[in-house]
Amino acid sequence: MPKTQPQLFTIATLGSHSALQILKGAKDEGFHTLAVVTPQNERLYSSFAFVDEVEVIPEYSHFPKLEPKLAGRKIILVPHGSFVAYLSLREHKAMTTPYFGNKAVLDLEADRMKQRDWLLRAGLKMPRQFTQASDIDRPVIVKLYGALGGKGYLFVKNADDFSTRAAKLKQQYIMQEYIIGVPVYIHYFYSPLTGKLEIMSMDRRYESNVDSLGRIPSADQEGWDLQPSYVVIGNQPISLRESLLAEAFHMGEAVVRVSRELCPERGLFGAFCLETIVTPEAEFFLMEISARIVAGTNLFIDGSPYSYLNYDEPMSTGRRIAREIKNALLSNSLEMVLDQSSKLPEFYLADLESPGVAISGPGVPAN
Ligand code: AMP
Ligand code: AMP
Numbered sequence: 091m092p093k094t095q096p097q098l099f100t101i102a103t104l105g106s107h108s109a110l111q112i113l114k115g116a117k118d119e120g121f122h123t124l125a126v127v128t129p130q131n132e133r134l135y136s137s138f139a140f141v142d143e144v145e146v147i148p149e150y151s152h153f154p155k156l157e158p159k160l161a162g163r164k165i166i167l168v169p170h171g172s173f174v175a176y177l178s179l180r181e182h183k184a185m186t187t188p189y190f191g192n193k194a195v196l197d198l199e200a201d202r203m204k205q206r207d208w209l210l211r212a213g214l215k216m217p218r219q220f221t222q223a224s225d226i227d228r229p230v231i232v233k234l235y236g237a238l239g240g241k242g243y244l245f246v247k248n249a250d251d252f253s254t255r256a257a258k259l260k261q262q263y264i265m266q267e268y269i270i271g272v273p274v275y276i277h278y279f280y281s282p283l284t285g286k287l288e289i290m291s292m293d294r295r296y297e298s299n300v301d302s303l304g305r306i307p308s309a310d311q312e313g314w315d316l317q318p319s320y321v322v323i324g325n326q327p328i329s330l331r332e333s334l335l336a337e338a339f340h341m342g343e344a345v346v347r348v349s350r351e352l353c354p355e356r357g358l359f360g361a362f363c364l365e366t367i368v369t370p371e372a373e374f375f376l377m378e379i380s381a382r383i384v385a386g387t388n389l390f391i392d393g394s395p396y397s398y399l400n401y402d403e404p405m406s407t408g409r410r411i412a413r414e415i416k417n418a419l420l421s422n423s424l425e426m427v428l429d430q431s432s433k434l435p436e437f438y439l440a441d442l443e444s445p446g447v448a449i450s451g452p453g454v455p456a457n
Contacts, residue, residue: 106170117140123142165187171380186432219264231320243319272367273367280342289342291387291389295325345364361383362381391404
């Protein structure tokens, strides 16, 4: 049962990944909030005061079936990594609930070849990619398709090692040159309303077991059949050497610019992350782009050193998304921040004429 009558615009998301950050940010910006959860998560999400409502579904993959129930409400969905992990691209794109972001970018992101083309066209350096096992002439990482949080990735030393361990893989994968360096994940926000790019925060991932292998001396590892694995367990904050910051900013700008050439209607906007490894020569190698909020931003619910440079208040990426939606509502340009599949009911449009009834809180004029 809803705790309050939902008359305000509601920001909704799946209860996982970065949902707490997104909904806290939405509440801080004056929205009503809805978490769509599985039964085991219901008590957790209901326990937070900023979660106004929870809707329980048996599994996250059932989410599209909830659409008819959401259709009569002033809902805006904010997607995160679990949307990609638990819904197919087709299901995801077929949904018509108003959706923050541009789904066209998902096609570029989901196909590793298209993604590589995008990043290379933006002038970014990427690890060398191998198509034939016989070409492998250096250590590589074998990466399965899909947002799996590093699950199932293999470190392969050479071509022989590949044929004994990786040749039998059933899923689609890519083979990438293994880059040794510091993994730096840079979280950006690009505003379609102002055309401005912001660096929101940064993290480095903590992965099991690769980040723990250094705890055992290499001499003691000898003779032990120990393989590194890359399953993400958590995230650690990092601040970048300031002399590298300009390049990090330019990389974000280039990715946004090229996305507009590849998806001419609009390109990438909102939150995104460039996942890099920085070598001893201080070169950024791009492993991947995530075209949405990433979980590493959860470190910064109270803002980051970088967001503090732009805002005098705690500004998480989740809150920044809600702020953008609010600014769009207040300037009568909601369609600029929503995917084109978004179906806005008639009454929804009428409410846009007087945003004061739609949201409450700081910065919103009273009716
Ligand atoms: P979950 O809902 O926790 O299963 O997460 C969905 C997907 O998001 C996972 O498959 C991961 O790819 C990614 N993910 C979740 N948590 C994190 C994290 N803390 N850091 C990086 N990626 C994550
Ligand atoms: P990804 O799914 O691309 O975010 O990769 C997950 C993890 O695998 C990264 O955080 C790295 O630890 C590792 N990784 C991915 N690509 C490479 C690479 N080319 N070289 C070294 N490590 C990599």
